[in-house]
Amino acid sequence: MALPQTPALTTDCVIFDPVGRVLLIRRKHEPSAGRHALPGGFVKIGETVEAACRREVREEAGVEVSELTLVGVYSDLKRDPRGHIVSVAYATQLPSDALPRAGSDATSVEWVDTRQITLGFDHARILADAKAKVAKRLGDDLESHDGACGRVSGQESIPIRPVFFGDARRRRARESGLNGGSACGLLLPLSFD
Template sequence: MGLPKTPVLTTDCVIFDSGGRVLLIRRGHPPYAGSYALPGGFVEIGETVEEACRREALEETGIKVDVLRLVGIYSDPARDPRGHTVSAAYVTILPFAVTPKAGSDAAGAEWVDNWRSVELAFDHAQILGDADALLRAPPR
């Protein structure tokens, strides 16, 4: 199924634990079925992008997130092979790792230590790198 001709709004959630691992899902559907990806998805009518990030994280990993920090807006028209999507990406750090449970359209969910060396779907490697850099930057 393709996306509409106008850009669609999505959200991507970068979730770190206190040890620096990142929570990734395995996509259950095309495109990139079986590939690692950040939890996230489409923003529904009537919800904020922050609410969508929290909802998608809970639906896909079973983990509730609270405090979110904006990483950036990702709008390359070629970032999703289905059509033009614009994503608001957020990052959070959980004080301790909670065991994830895959749900919704995720085929799996797991904490990944070596996230810099795994191949990610879409532009999620860029988003994850930007989130890591944001968290490492000295406060202004």
């Protein structure tokens, strides 16, 4: 039996550092050439989505990621100008001293403060969803304040709810040697269970 014609499958990865910056590439090729984007790309035949995510991050940003947490599946028919492309997005965290380097499809790679950035595709939505999952996971131990860290824009502007750590998280961060002040960011490993 012949397989039906189906959408292409891709994966994207939101990579945070401990202070809330996100690792972004600048795309080398169209669509969105020259714009910031999340590392990611097409899943190959015989490859799991998770393996594809790790491979794309390694190829585009020059870093290894191990633990991946599912952010969501993105299937809007207009999310990619090349056609019907579905993306499975993950989030992970790397230390601030990770040394990314631009690879195959990137002109550059950098840690970016998410206060005001423009992203290709629907990556602003994916980033907002990843931040919301982190905020939900932290729950009662945080206070959120609209506008303190700005907005992310892509196809549309999406307000990002910055994470301010409550006293318990701030104390644990200081005890572990991390900056536990009241600042936007993420101080805990990403695990949304």
